[in-house]
Amino acid sequence: MKIIIINGPNLNLLGKREPEVYGNKTFSDFFEELKSKYNTVDLEYYQSNIEGELIDKLQEIGFSYDGIILNAAAYTHTSVGIGDAVKAITTPVIEVHISNTFSRETFRHQSFISPNAKGIIIGFGLKSYELALQSFL
Numbered sequence: 001m002k003i004i005i006i007n008g009p010n011l012n013l014l015g016k017r018e019p020e021v022y023g024n025k026t027f028s029d030f031f032e033e034l035k036s037k038y039n040t041v042d043l044e045y046y047q048s049n050i051e052g053e054l055i056d057k058l059q060e061i062g063f064s065y066d067g068i069i070l071n072a073a074a075y076t077h078t079s080v081g082i083g084d085a086v087k088a089i090t091t092p093v094i095e096v097h098i099s100n101t102f103s104r105e106t107f108r109h110q111s112f113i114s115p116n117a118k119g120i121i122i123g124f125g126l127k128s129y130e131l132a133l134q135s136f137l
Ligand code: DQA
Pocket: 009, 010, 011, 071, 072, 073, 074, 075, 076, 096, 097, 098, 099, 100, 101, 108
């Protein structure tokens, strides 16, 4: 089973970015733990701060992989383009967020991803990614 985690802008700063919201762990440490726990899964990771690169990646892998775990970060709330890409591809997408976006500012309550996601997992910290992975297994 081929699964990819795609992270959007500023998620490369996990570990030092607002630790009270996003925790202390770096994503690469978390990803290594996840890979060794689910070592039968072909698990990849991609991160970009650039909207078009995220769309390119979704187009590139979105017709052949078994699942996409997508945290589009701030672009969740702004990007019609990423929302359209999620709609265009055939690989199912689980939208995840580390924080509970609904307990935060109202601009975080809107998502251009959700209408075309297979499911949504929000607010469980980094565990949100693991729950998404489990849903594909
Ligand atoms: C986030 C929530 C977004 O509102 C925010 O812009 C992020 C991270 C989360 O995982 O909690 O960058 O997607």
